[in-house]
Amino acid sequence: MDYDAIIFDNDGVLVTPTDRRLWHRASQLAFHDLGVADVVDAHLDRLDGYSLSTLVRICERYGVNSGSFWQRREAHAARAQRHHIRTGRKHTYDDVDVLRNLDHAVGIVSNNQQETIDFLVDHFGFDEAVETQYGREPSLDGLARMKPNSHYLHRAIRDLDATNPLYVGDSGVDMAAAADLGIDSAFIRRPHRHGYAPRPAATYEITSLADLLTICRPAVA
Numbered sequence: 001m002d003y004d005a006i007i008f009d010n011d012g013v014l015v016t017p018t019d020r021r022l023w024h025r026a027s028q029l030a031f032h033d034l035g036v037a038d039v040v041d042a043h044l045d046r047l048d049g050y051s052l053s054t055l056v057r058i059c060e061r062y063g064v065n066s067g068s069f070w071q072r073r074e075a076h077a078a079r080a081q082r083h084h085i086r087t088g089r090k091h092t093y094d095d096v097d098v099l100r101n102l103d104h105a106v107g108i109v110s111n112n113q114q115e116t117i118d119f120l121v122d123h124f125g126f127d128e129a130v131e132t133q134y135g136r137e138p139s140l141d142g143l144a145r146m147k148p149n150s151h152y153l154h155r156a157i158r159d160l161d162a163t164n165p166l167y168v169g170d171s172g173v174d175m176a177a178a179a180d181l182g183i184d185s186a187f188i189r190r191p192h193r194h195g196y197a198p199r200p201a202a203t204y205e206i207t208s209l210a211d212l213l214t215i216c217r218p219a220v221a
Contacts, residue, residue, distance in 0.1 A: 001184065003216050005162035006102055007153065009169035010110035010117060010135075012190055013209075014099075014126070015085075015092050018112070022080045023048050030073035034064040047073075050111070052144050067140050074138035078115040085123055092124055093190070098209040099129040104216065107156040108133040111146045111173070132159035148176035157181070166216060168209070172198040186212070 011017050024044045031039050043058050059066040084090040099106055106129050110117050117135035121127050134152040136142035145151040157165050167178040168186045175198045178185035187202035188209065204215055 001164070001166070001216065003104060003164050003166045003184070005105040005107065005157065005160040005165040006212065006216060007107040007109055007156050007160075007165055007167050008099075009167075009171070009174050010108055010120070011112055012170035012192060013093075013168060013188055014096050014108070015120060015124070016090055017192060018081055018084070018090060020048065022084065023077060026073050026077035026080060029076045030069050031062065031064065033072045034062075034069060036062045036064060050143060050146055052140060055140075055143065070140055070143060071138055074113055074115075074142075078113045078119075078138075081112075081116045082119050085120055090120075093209070095209040096124070096126075098212060099126060101213065102129070102216070105160040105162060106130050107160055109147075109153045109156045109167070109177075110135045112136070113138060114142075132156050147171075147173040148180065150177040150180040153177045154181060157183075166203075166212075168206075168212070169202075172200070174198070175200050175202050178202075186215070 008014055027044050027047050028039060039062065046054050047058060055070065056066045059069050081090060108117060108130055112135045114135035114137060117133050121130055121133055134156055136146050153167060166184050166186060167174060168188060169175065170188050170190055170193055175185045175187060179200050184203040186204040186206050187198050188206050206212065
């Protein structure tokens with residue numbers, strides 16, 4: 001297909017997923033900041049579902065303001081991820097050099113924090129290829145705009161002035177965001193997605209980012 005832009009999810013596509021224990025610890029620290037010492041593990045698990053209504057209910061359960069909690073949780077999570085990136089515990093996949101070989105406009109749209117995306121783009125040198133990048137804002141609005149909401153994907157497409165973009169992801173929410181905008185998608189089957197079936201289905205399934213060099217051709221002006 002003649003695509004004029006390729007936009008990538010981040011975690012599980014360009015870099016390895018974040019250790020889930022980091023999210024739990026970030027939530028624990030945020031509650032601690034607000035004077036809550038003991039939190040039920042099941043509540044921490046439910047916060048990992050990134051549901052705004054669930055977040056509000058759990059914060060009410062512990063008597064804390066949901067906006068204040070989330071802002072602190074995001075700050076702790078971003079700080080921990082920077083540490084994991086610097087120490088090599090969160091690293092790129094071997095095929096990410098493909099970004100520099102694509103004759104397309106390139107963007108990143110992630111459900112991770114904007115602060116984290118900005119850091120890793122600089123740390124890993126993605127800025128040589130990436131023209132626009134979006135993660136979630138550290139607010140309840142940012143939480144509500146996470147994929148499958150297509151808000152940030154739409155903004156990236158607009159930034160790139162693209163009319164026929166391809167979105168590359170590793171989850172059903174990625175495919176859903178692309179479908180919401182009526183654009184094609186590619187599901188990359190990384191090792192952590194063995195046996196996983198994204199819903200909705202993707203336009204393509206690939207096993208390496210190098211496959212994009214075969215299925216994508218730059219649009220002819």
